[in-house]
Amino acid sequence: MSEKIDRIRMNRWGLKKQHLTAKSKGKNILEVVDDIIGLHATDPLSPYLSLYARLKHFNRQDLDEFWEGKKLLGKVRFVRKTVYVLPKENIPAAFAAIRSMLIPRADVYLTHLGLTHEEYLRLCQRILPLFKGRGLTAKEVKAELESVEHISPLLNLMCDQGSLIRGLQRAGWLSNLHTYYAMKDYFPDLDLDKITEEEARRYIVQQYLETFGPVTLEDVSWWTSFRKGEVKKILQQREKELCEVEISGLKRNYWMLKAERAHMESYREDIGEEVSLLPLLDPYLMGYKDRSRYLQPEYFPYIYDRGGNATSTILVNGEVKGVWDYKSGKGRSLKMHWFQEPGERILDITRNKAMELGEFIFGGDLEICCCRLMTPLSQRTLGGFMSPLKDNK
Numbered sequence: 001m002s003e004k005i006d007r008i009r010m011n012r013w014g015l016k017k018q019h020l021t022a023k024s025k026g027k028n029i030l031e032v033v034d035d036i037i038g039l040h041a042t043d044p045l046s047p048y049l050s051l052y053a054r055l056k057h058f059n060r061q062d063l064d065e066f067w068e069g070k071k072l073l074g075k076v077r078f079v080r081k082t083v084y085v086l087p088k089e090n091i092p093a094a095f096a097a098i099r100s101m102l103i104p105r106a107d108v109y110l111t112h113l114g115l116t117h118e119e120y121l122r123l124c125q126r127i128l129p130l131f132k133g134r135g136l137t138a139k140e141v142k143a144e145l146e147s148v149e150h151i152s153p154l155l156n157l158m159c160d161q162g163s164l165i166r167g168l169q170r171a172g173w174l175s176n177l178h179t180y181y182a183m184k185d186y187f188p189d190l191d192l193d194k195i196t197e198e199e200a201r202r203y204i205v206q207q208y209l210e211t212f213g214p215v216t217l218e219d220v221s222w223w224t225s226f227r228k229g230e231v232k233k234i235l236q237q238r239e240k241e242l243c244e245v246e247i248s249g250l251k252r253n254y255w256m257l258k259a260e261r262a263h264m265e266s267y268r269e270d271i272g273e274e275v276s277l278l279p280l281l282d283p284y285l286m287g288y289k290d291r292s293r294y295l296q297p298e299y300f301p302y303i304y305d306r307g308g309n310a311t312s313t314i315l316v317n318g319e320v321k322g323v324w325d326y327k328s329g330k331g332r333s334l335k336m337h338w339f340q341e342p343g344e345r346i347l348d349i350t351r352n353k354a355m356e357l358g359e360f361i362f363g364g365d366l367e368i369c370c371c372r373l374m375t376p377l378s379q380r381t382l383g384g385f386m387s388p389l390k391d392n393k
Helices: 007-017 029-035 046-052 060-069 088-113 117-131 138-144 151-160 197-212 217-224 228-237 258-266 297-303 344-362
Strands: 003-005 073-077 083-087 164-169 178-182 242-247 253-257 275-278 313-316 319-327 333-338 367-370
Touching: 003 007, 007 197, 007 258, 029 046, 029 060, 029 073, 029 083, 046 060, 046 275, 046 344, 060 073, 060 164, 073 088, 073 151, 073 164, 083 088, 088 117, 088 151, 088 197, 117 138, 117 151, 117 178, 138 151, 138 178, 151 164, 151 178, 197 217, 197 228, 197 253, 217 228, 242 258, 253 258, 275 344, 297 319, 313 344, 319 344, 333 344, 344 367
Parallel strands: 003 242, 333 367
Antiparallel strands: 073 083, 164 178, 242 253, 275 313, 313 319, 319 333
């Protein structure tokens, strides 16, 4: 018979695990990145804002130093075949876990580019020597190989296959134009073949349970993109370490590590009023297929698009209460849309957080305004989650 957990206690425990309470804020970038299993990095701004929400003191140069200065982090494709910033030691597991998923994707991509596999390999033999001892942008590679087309897609394929790796954006932290490096130069002591696919997937599921539990089978499968049958087998292999639980107000059964269950039960921190402005694709919002733990179902279309991508959210005590967005350039501002009118105290806290976030993003003050209406992301075009309050008043 499964045990029952109070949903509010579970959410507060989740905030603590995610370094999103005042007392759980991290002091070390590497520790936080490891604890939340990486930073979702499809959008260039998201890794910085995810860390800003979780660290006591954070400057964007801090991430750059850990990433390309100390080379303790790397940007690679990971779960759901999306791009993450991961600790260096977890990169072999990331490659091994999804390598077989990327092969069909690469074949389709090459066909789209009009290249055979043999032609692609010959191009790689021309491209890779250019990176010896230096980093290059796609534009710089194109300048040296004027006769070669589709440079950017080719470099991304080479990253997915482990011969190149994405570095910092030379045009600035808001740019998606990477500098690329040869993997063997960037991480000379990293062995991408040190772990098998089966071992890597077991390791990643274990990490996920430690970070996001309690979870459903569907949660694990959705986040990892592993098939449900494979996830079920991995969970069965760890059956003695797991317990089945129910969550008050929710209809599903959930799984979590017994050790985590004991820690949750002993957790007594009074978090007060915790407000976070999380960026789009933040790990807290992308961690679950079943979002009813922190979001009322009628608001799902306002937070997630049809592909499951999460937009930028206002999180209050572990529950999603609204959406935020920003406008740069002339008349820069930060907009907020609340699902329900918040109390004065929450509104004041959120406004202060918004002003601080504006200082972090823009280096100065900005106008704070509220949008009365919001078009659901389910009615927006592809990519609408990246600017959720655009044209809304």
